[in-house]
Amino acid sequence: MKAKKCSIVLDDLSRSTGGNKRCWTLQSFRSGVRVPRWVLSAALGALLFLTVYHLRAIRERDRKVSMSAHTRDLSAKGRDSVEARLDLLKAAAENNHQDEAVEYPVKHMTAPDKPLTISHGSGEDKDEDENDEGDLVSDQKATKLTDDQIRMIDAAIDDMSENKKNLMHWLFEKYVLPGSPDALQAWSPDRDIKERPGYFRPGNWDWTMTKAGEYDPNLYSPPFGELPRQRFPQAIMIGSGHCGTRALLDFIQMHPHVVVAHSEVHFFDDQFNRGMEWYLGQMPYSFSNQITLEKSPSYVMYPNAAREVYAMNRDVRLLMVVKDPVVSLMSSFSRRNAGKKNYSYSFLTTVNGTTSVNSDLYIVARGMFFVHLKHWLRFFSKSQILVLDGGALVKDPITQIQTVERFLGIPPKLTSRNFFFNQTKGFYCMVPFTMRAPKCLGVNKGRPHVPLDPEVKTLLYNFYKPYNEQLFRFLGKRFDWEPKDTV
Numbered sequence: 075m076k077a078k079k080c081s082i083v084l085d086d087l088s089r090s091t092g093g094n095k096r097c098w099t100l101q102s103f104r105s106g107v108r109v110p111r112w113v114l115s116a117a118l119g120a121l122l123f124l125t126v127y128h129l130r131a132i133r134e135r136d137r138k139v140s141m142s143a144h145t146r147d148l149s150a151k152g153r154d155s156v157e158a159r160l161d162l163l164k165a166a167a168e169n170n171h172q173d174e175a176v177e178y179p180v181k182h183m184t185a186p187d188k189p190l191t192i193s194h195g196s197g198e199d200k201d202e203d204e205n206d207e208g209d210l211v212s213d214q215k216a217t218k219l220t221d222d223q224i225r226m227i228d229a230a231i232d233d234m235s236e237n238k239k240n241l242m243h244w245l246f247e248k249y250v251l252p253g254s255p256d257a258l259q260a261w262s263p264d265r266d267i268k269e270r271p272g273y274f275r276p277g278n279w280d281w282t283m284t285k286a287g288e289y290d291p292n293l294y295s296p297p298f299g300e301l302p303r304q305r306f307p308q309a310i311m312i313g314s315g316h317c318g319t320r321a322l323l324d325f326i327q328m329h330p331h332v333v334v335a336h337s338e339v340h341f342f343d344d345q346f347n348r349g350m351e352w353y354l355g356q357m358p359y360s361f362s363n364q365i366t367l368e369k370s371p372s373y374v375m376y377p378n379a380a381r382e383v384y385a386m387n388r389d390v391r392l393l394m395v396v397k398d399p400v401v402s403l404m405s406s407f408s409r410r411n412a413g414k415k416n417y418s419y420s421f422l423t424t425v426n427g428t429t430s431v432n433s434d435l436y437i438v439a440r441g442m443f444f445v446h447l448k449h450w451l452r453f454f455s456k457s458q459i460l461v462l463d464g465g466a467l468v469k470d471p472i473t474q475i476q477t478v479e480r481f482l483g484i485p486p487k488l489t490s491r492n493f494f495f496n497q498t499k500g501f502y503c504m505v506p507f508t509m510r511a512p513k514c515l516g517v518n519k520g521r522p523h524v525p526l527d528p529e530v531k532t533l534l535y536n537f538y539k540p541y542n543e544q545l546f547r548f549l550g551k552r553f554d555w556e557p558k559d560t561v
């Protein structure tokens with residue numbers, strides 16, 4: 075027997091059965107219009123979706139209302155209301171760790187004169203390229219809040235707009251409360267240092283939030299209502315070691331639109347088997363109007379790295395600092411032989427009585443810049459790669475950094491005001507927008523080089539000349555890499 079076609083008869087009151095099928099019917103109209111069952115299912119589905127959506131919207135509205143009630147409560151009770159403050163902190167913290175963008179106070183915030191107990195470390199850097207540990211907050215010492223601190227926080231809070239208050243509360247909880255002896259006692263030394271209360275590392279969530287809060291709003295404001303998150307780099311400094319990469323990284327990270335990975339990640343040359351998620355985890359937190367930059371100066375020497383970077387982001391911008399290769403080689407050689415009275419030129423090799431430069435050595439091959447760059451040009455266009463002369467970076471950092479700003483497509487912000495020449499160090503140092511003290515590169519950068527015998531110098535310059543010429547032809551310009559008296 076042929077089964078009855080299943081449909082809805084709008085003027086039939088009964089639930090009818092036909093063959094082995096069961097069909098629902100509705101009584102609404104007299105017309106007897108037939109509505110297929112899938113239409114009814116779709117309508118029910120849409121109704122369900124709208125209901126859930128509406129309920130979520132109500133919940134979200136309530137959450138925001140309760141946040142502002144907390145803020146009002148705080149203002150009403152004034153500075154003595156520790157309880158109200160803690161409530162707000164908790165609410166802010168809970169809301170903060172959600173992925174969604176919350177109505178968060180980032181639009182008009184500026185730093186109070188004294189930003190709580192947050193410290194970024196001061197004076198000269200450690201050699202960040204070799205030491206990967208982050209700076210710690212407050213000297214790592216647990217201190218109970220003093221009356222002065224409380225007064226300072228309250229004064230800062232009183233002095234702020236509603237939006238800024240939320241941020242300060244959050245900072246208070248993040249940096250001041252965790253520094254209390256109780257919180258520190260609860261932390262066990264077996265745990266990852268990064269989980270330690272008060273741990274504060276450039277580039278992490280807290281750092282990015284704090285730094286954003288310290289800029290003058292005319293200089294930088296994160297997009298309203300946005301929270302920072304980790305992103306794959308849009309720019310990578312792929313080379314070259316001992317050419318001034320740290321200087322370039324530190325200089326450009328003064329720019330509020332740039333956030334940099336704290337240490338060299340070496341993902342594409344060394345850590346690739348850890349996977350992309352791990353790589354993402356190494357990236358600093360950023361807002362969407364910032365560029366994430368990573369520097370691992372040996373990438374350039376790994377052809378596979380070019381392919382993998384391309385697979386990650388074919389629009390990535392690549393920065394490469396090069397330098398007179400003899401000077402760069404001597405930088406590396408001098409660091410290895412620092413303090414030694416006797417050293418041999420290990421980058422030379424003698425075969426059958428003839429001495430030549432050993433191009434099999436990493437420190438020698440590194441200076442054959444165009445040999446490495448060629449691999450990257452298989453994947454990236456010339457316009458995606460900015461090659462800078464590290465010598466020019468030493469002499470005139472401002473011009474070089476402004477070139478980088480244009481290359482990265484970020485607004486011009488860095489000026490001569492951000493640099494000063496330090497006579498003692500013999501190099502330019504930085505005056506970041508957000509720091510209270512100027513900052514020079516670490517003691518490992520800019521050290522005197524060991525002397526070089528004239529014949530060896532000639533050998534080296536002759537060796538590198540053809541590679542240099544290749545690079546100059548490609549760039550369409552020359553760098554001042556003629557033999558120098560001191561290298």
Ligand SMILES: Nc1ncnc2c1ncn2[C@@H]1O[C@H](COP(=O)(O)OS(=O)(=O)O)[C@@H](OP(=O)(O)O)[C@H]1O
Nearest residue numbers: 315316317318319320321405501502515519520521
């Ligand atoms: N402003 C400023 N201050 C200090 N040092 C500066 C600066 N600008 C460039 N340089 C030069 O940077 C050289 C070190 O290069 P890198 O940072 O690429 O080296 S590393 O491979 O990351 O270790 C380093 O080489 P050495 O002089 O041999 O130490 C410096 O010449």
